[in-house]
Amino acid sequence: MVNHTELNILKLLASRDDVNWTWYNLDRAMSIKKMDGIDNVARLVENLSKAGLVDIVPSGTSSGMDYYCVSAQATSY
Structure with missing residues (x-):
C-alpha cells in the first residue's frame, strides 16, 4: 500500500523526465x-x-548515487 508521502514522491518523479x-x-x-x-x-x-x-538505476558515477525513475507499472497507478 502506498501512503500519501510515497504517492507525492511518485508524482514528483513523474513531473520531470x-x-x-x-x-x-x-x-x-x-x-x-x-x-x-x-x-x-x-x-x-x-x-x-x-x-x-x-x-x-545504478548511476555508474563515483558519487555512488543511484537514479530513480517511475516504473512502467507505476504509470497506471
Whole structure:
C-alpha cells in the first residue's frame, strides 16, 4: 500500500523526465515544495521500488548515487 508521502514522491518523479533523480536532488525538491518525507527519501523510494513502482538505476558515477525513475507499472497507478 502506498501512503500519501510515497504517492507525492511518485508524482514528483513523474513531473520531470529530464532530471536524473537521486536521493539528494529529490530531497531538495521535496524541501522546496515543503513536502513530507524529507530526510527519509532513500527509505521511501526503497519501499516504492519493492512495490514495483520505482526503478532504481545504478548511476555508474563515483558519487555512488543511484537514479530513480517511475516504473512502467507505476504509470497506471
